[in-house]
Amino acid sequence: xxxxxxxxxxxxxxxxxxxxxxxxxxxxxxxGVDVASLAAQIEHEDDHVTAVELAQWIKDRKPGLRxxxxxxxxxxxxxxxxxxxxxxxxxxxxxxxxxxxxxxLYSEGGAHAAQGWVLLRSLGFTKVYFLRGGLLDxxxxxxxxxxxxxxxxxxxxxxxxxxxxxxRYFGGVPRVGEAVSLPAPTSAAQAVARTRRRGC
Amino acid sequence: xxxxxSEFGMLGPRGVLVAGFVIGVAFGACLERAGLGSARxxxxxxxxxDLAVFKVMFSxxxxxxxxxxxxxxxxxxxxxxxxxxxxFLIPQLVGGAIFGIxxxxxxxxxxxxxxxxxxxxxxxxxxxxxxxxGVLAMGAALPTFQRFFTSTARGGFTIPxxxxxSEGVVVLGIVAIAVAGFAIAPRIERHAARARE
Amino acid sequence: MxxxxxxxxxxxxxxxxxxxxxxxxxxxxxxxxxxxASGAFASVAASTVDAVSxxxxxxxxxxxxxxxxxxxxxxxxxxxxxxVFVGAWASAKLAGRLRATVERGPRTSVSGRLLxxxxxxxxxxxxxxxxxxxxxxxxxxxxxxLSVGSWLFIxxxxxxxYVVAILRRGAWS
Numbered sequence: 001x002x003x004x005x006x007x008x009x010x011x012x013x014x015x016x017x018x019x020x021x022x023x024x025x026x027x028x029x030x031x032g033v034d035v036a037s038l039a040a041q042i043e044h045e046d047d048h049v050t051a052v053e054l055a056q057w058i059k060d061r062k063p064g065l066r067x068x069x070x071x072x073x074x075x076x077x078x079x080x081x082x083x084x085x086x087x088x089x090x091x092x093x094x095x096x097x098x099x100x101x102x103x104x105l106y107s108e109g110g111a112h113a114a115q116g117w118v119l120l121r122s123l124g125f126t127k128v129y130f131l132r133g134g135l136l137d138x139x140x141x142x143x144x145x146x147x148x149x150x151x152x153x154x155x156x157x158x159x160x161x162x163x164x165x166x167x168r169y170f171g172g173v174p175r176v177g178e179a180v181s182l183p184a185p186t187s188a189a190q191a192v193a194r195t196r197r198r199g200c
Numbered sequence: 201x202x203x204x205x206s207e208f209g210m211l212g213p214r215g216v217l218v219a220g221f222v223i224g225v226a227f228g229a230c231l232e233r234a235g236l237g238s239a240r241x242x243x244x245x246x247x248x249x250d251l252a253v254f255k256v257m258f259s260x261x262x263x264x265x266x267x268x269x270x271x272x273x274x275x276x277x278x279x280x281x282x283x284x285x286x287x288f289l290i291p292q293l294v295g296g297a298i299f300g301i302x303x304x305x306x307x308x309x310x311x312x313x314x315x316x317x318x319x320x321x322x323x324x325x326x327x328x329x330x331x332x333x334g335v336l337a338m339g340a341a342l343p344t345f346q347r348f349f350t351s352t353a354r355g356g357f358t359i360p361x362x363x364x365x366s367e368g369v370v371v372l373g374i375v376a377i378a379v380a381g382f383a384i385a386p387r388i389e390r391h392a393a394r395a396r397e
Numbered sequence: 398m399x400x401x402x403x404x405x406x407x408x409x410x411x412x413x414x415x416x417x418x419x420x421x422x423x424x425x426x427x428x429x430x431x432x433x434a435s436g437a438f439a440s441v442a443a444s445t446v447d448a449v450s451x452x453x454x455x456x457x458x459x460x461x462x463x464x465x466x467x468x469x470x471x472x473x474x475x476x477x478x479x480x481v482f483v484g485a486w487a488s489a490k491l492a493g494r495l496r497a498t499v500e501r502g503p504r505t506s507v508s509g510r511l512l513x514x515x516x517x518x519x520x521x522x523x524x525x526x527x528x529x530x531x532x533x534x535x536x537x538x539x540x541x542x543l544s545v546g547s548w549l550f551i552x553x554x555x556x557x558x559y560v561v562a563i564l565r566r567g568a569w570s
Binding site: 203204205206207211216217219220221222223224225226227228229230231232233234235237238239240241243246247252255256257258259260261262263264265267268271276277281282283284285286287288289291292293294295296297298299300301302303304305306307308309310311313314315316317318319320321322323324326327328329330331332333334335336337338339340342343345346349354356357358359360362367370371374382 | 407408410411413414415416417418419420421422423424425426427428429430431432434435437438439441442443445446457458459460471473474476477478479480481482483484485486487488489492494495496497498499500501502507510511512513514515516517518519520521522523524525526527528529530531532533534535536537538539540541542543544545546547548549550551552553554555556557558559560561562563565566568569570
């Protein structure tokens with residue numbers, strides 16, 4: 001048996017010495033983009049969150065959540081999403097991944113934040129999202145949402161009440177108007193995320 | 201890049217659980233094969249007469265570590281999508297020490313106590329029950345220790361970034377230490393067997 | 398439950414270790430995470446508290462974290478640990494190593510051993526909560542991933558275990 005042991009040890013040492021020569025196990029250096037992986041994520045809509053989802057995360061004090069506002073200082077000071085930090089895109093480009101953080105970027109309409117998403121993903125960040133529709137969506141869905149009338153259906157009404165509560169939590173003023181379809185949560189992503197119990 | 205499979209859409213939530221079960225079966229079989237379901241054998245590590253725990257653990261760590269490095273380097277595995285446990289320096293040091301005390305008392309760890317119980321050992325079952333009680337009690341008491349529990353957080357913090365060296369160098373270091381340990385293990389075991397109690 | 402065939406000897410630890418390493422690697426490759434054990438106990442503990450008092454469970458961050466998945470059977474670690482049971486049983490059955498017994502040193506009584514095992518388990522439970530894992534989750538998984546906290550855990554756990562074992566030498570001989 002010891003010749004097998006020696007063989008195993010030799011293989012391990014060989015692989016380890018080669019590893020030391022190679023240095024890093026990452027294929028792409030900082031700033032390199034694995035296009036296929038990013039494209040898949042974008043198609044699967046794993047790249048963004050809705051205003052309602054973000055609001056829920058903030059209210060629930062989701063651990064590791066960081067909300068990043070990439071607009072100008074003056075715009076940030078005028079109004080920003082509660083708990084947001086101001087990080088201009090040029091600073092975003094210098095960030096490095098730190099553990100179990102979940103980053104959500106937002107901009108005015110979402111386009112710049114989407115670009116920031118690509119930057120962060122190519123820097124190796126994993127849990128990064130951008131707010132689809134940007135601050136405009138936040139205003140529309142959280143600060144002054146238009147809620148449908150009570151319909152009598154238990155499920156729809158409890159969703160509507162939850163939405164109203166969420167809006168008021170952030171100091172918003174819900175209005176009751178014609179039936180508006182509420183944004184649907186990305187259920188596929190949520191279902192998979194639920195089975196991914198983190199922990200040891 | 202095709203792995204982790206679950207992150208590339210090849211496995212739905214149910215697939216992930218099925219995979220977990222199958223992996224668990226293999227895990228349990230390996231531990232049992234190695235004899236680590238026996239508290240007596242496990243404790244041999246501590247009187248130095250039977251260093252099986254060291255041999256099994258470090259062979260496993262080295263194998264998985266080399267696998268991770270090379271699968272990532274070859275572009276098969278996207279290692280950034282593998283869950284890296286967060287580091288909390290002091291809680292993990294203190295928790296580790298406390299864990300070690302319990303480990304030496306029980307002669308089994310959480311995983312091996314399940315192996316022991318599954319193969320008929322009553323002490324394995326007792327350890328499992330104790331574990332549940334301990335986790336429950338500590339979990340319930342956690343709010344009191346919240347500040348301590350979340351102190352010295354470093355997020356996902358790896359040895360290469362802590363020491364400022366490349367991953368490959370750390371891999372080589374660990375493999376070298378493991379192989380050196382494997383080389384002197386027989387000598388230690390012989391010496392311990394000959395020494396008087 | 399006991400076998401009548403003579404038990405076969407254990408496997409070579411290095412081979413078993415490499416096999417275990419491959420299982421761990423398979424977990425990384427297939428589901429993007431490593432192995433674990435103590436987390437399963439945390440899930441069961443959380444569900445137990447939830448069954449008794451849902452408000453207590455939900456107001457405790459630690460328990461609440463383990464409650465969102467739809468019950469313990471949807472918790473990856475619990476399902477994995479069920480697999481561990483099955484795999485261990487099957488392996489022992491094939492090797493003639495199933496034995497209803499309480500392993501103990503020659504000078505330890507059955508009840509003394511069961512008490513020590515239970516107490517040790519409880520202490521491990523406390524440590525595993527603080528350290529966010531145990532030998533499977535932190536030492537094996539975190540170790541392979543080169544996590545600083547995991548290697549600190551390994552060092553602290555083995556150092557403490559050696560101290561206690563030396564103080565209790567004679568318990569197993």
